[in-house]
Amino acid sequence: MNVNEVKRTIRSGNEAAAQAKTTLGQVADEATTTLDLAQLTLQGSHDDDVVAALKIIKGLDGEVDRAIRRAEAAIEHANAYLAAIG
Amino acid sequence: MTGDMSAVVAQLLELRERLAATAVIAMRAKADAEHGHDQYAEAARGTTHPRLQQAMADMRIVGDKSARIARLLNKARDHVTAYLNRIAPGAVRDGRSHAGAMPTGEQLLADAERRANAKASVGSFLRRAVKNVENIQDSTKTATELGETGVKILRSPSGPKGAQSTSTTTPSSATTVSRPKMDVPEAAAQIAVLGIMTAVAIHKTSQVLGRTIARWRNR
Amino acid sequence: MNAQTELTALIRALAKRDWEAVDGLLEELRKKEWAGATQVIGAAFVLAVHRRFRRGQDLRDISNFVAETRSRYEGGNELPALAMEGMIRAALGEVDLMDEINPDNYLPAQIVILGTILQDENLTDDQLDEFVRDVEEAAAEYM
Numbered sequence: 001m002n003v004n005e006v007k008r009t010i011r012s013g014n015e016a017a018a019q020a021k022t023t024l025g026q027v028a029d030e031a032t033t034t035l036d037l038a039q040l041t042l043q044g045s046h047d048d049d050v051v052a053a054l055k056i057i058k059g060l061d062g063e064v065d066r067a068i069r070r071a072e073a074a075i076e077h078a079n080a081y082l083a084a085i086g
Numbered sequence: 087m088t089g090d091m092s093a094v095v096a097q098l099l100e101l102r103e104r105l106a107a108t109a110v111i112a113m114r115a116k117a118d119a120e121h122g123h124d125q126y127a128e129a130a131r132g133t134t135h136p137r138l139q140q141a142m143a144d145m146r147i148v149g150d151k152s153a154r155i156a157r158l159l160n161k162a163r164d165h166v167t168a169y170l171n172r173i174a175p176g177a178v179r180d181g182r183s184h185a186g187a188m189p190t191g192e193q194l195l196a197d198a199e200r201r202a203n204a205k206a207s208v209g210s211f212l213r214r215a216v217k218n219v220e221n222i223q224d225s226t227k228t229a230t231e232l233g234e235t236g237v238k239i240l241r242s243p244s245g246p247k248g249a250q251s252t253s254t255t256t257p258s259s260a261t262t263v264s265r266p267k268m269d270v271p272e273a274a275a276q277i278a279v280l281g282i283m284t285a286v287a288i289h290k291t292s293q294v295l296g297r298t299i300a301r302w303r304n305r
Numbered sequence: 306m307n308a309q310t311e312l313t314a315l316i317r318a319l320a321k322r323d324w325e326a327v328d329g330l331l332e333e334l335r336k337k338e339w340a341g342a343t344q345v346i347g348a349a350f351v352l353a354v355h356r357r358f359r360r361g362q363d364l365r366d367i368s369n370f371v372a373e374t375r376s377r378y379e380g381g382n383e384l385p386a387l388a389m390e391g392m393i394r395a396a397l398g399e400v401d402l403m404d405e406i407n408p409d410n411y412l413p414a415q416i417v418i419l420g421t422i423l424q425d426e427n428l429t430d431d432q433l434d435e436f437v438r439d440v441e442e443a444a445a446e447y448m
Contacts, residue, residue, distance in 0.1 A: 027108055
């Protein structure tokens, strides 16, 4: 691949990474909605399964956040490479 | 079931749906991440520049995290299902026990992952295909000829008749290949004629063929 | 002019082994010189391969499938095994492998493989509709 093709391919990779971020953002939004619904419906329950489900759903936000930041890091690194190859 | 109870059940059923739907979205994110990784990997051919390697590693992690998120969502859904089955037995209909009913969470996930992966792969595949087809040198074949060849091949299954006719043929380049003992001699003869596989590969393939032919015969 | 409609109809007919329909479509396609085949058949091929295999699939599974497929048809050995294996792997992500395959083999190999996969899957009409919709959507950007 010549330099221009390399750049095009990397930009394409950046687009995919950005798309992953967007999609993960959707996951975060949906996770918030499910948490609201779960808490509304299940508040006060000490059932083991309920406790487990709520714990998982509460933790999703953090998981998604970490994934999004990782995608951002990928784009940064790719951009740094783009700058390096002129 | 009291009014309150049925409302709770309805809400929990909806919660299950949402969790499943969100898992599907997470799998799309995984596919996006894998696609991004593939692009960086393609660009990285012939170079070990640390930045690009880091970008690739990062995208692999994004993919893994997305898959983990999907699994967690599915697990949460399983917990809700278990709870529902206790407080309102029969309220949850599992795809397995009813024909045409809702697929299970795992099936939904697997399906969504597959479709997302597939769609993400099409782009780079087609770009390369179009480019290579356009750049063909010294080809005299038209798309029509090539397409019709494909269809023609697909239309000519080699049934038992086809296999029998090759069993009387002496394999032309079988000198490097020994004929292992098999249950499907006709198919083995056909493959030996091709002369392209080692004895081990033929034996393995014949096992697969044996099953395949048995399946066909039982149709 | 492109033959997208006829091509997706052909895919449907091949999946259902509707040879009468196939004959009619081949006539139409001949008139349109299979315009757009690289994209439409290519997209269908990628989607079909993903129904049968996963990313990072064991290479032995792929070569077993190819050997099985080639011996399934009388003309099967017209298609080079390595080309077929390479195309499947390319559809699963190793796109560079396509550069090593003679482009004249793309169309016939793709048709045989995707036809085989779809026939084996015995898709319902709904599933086939969904598949064709996915193909049209995927191919559209590259026509």
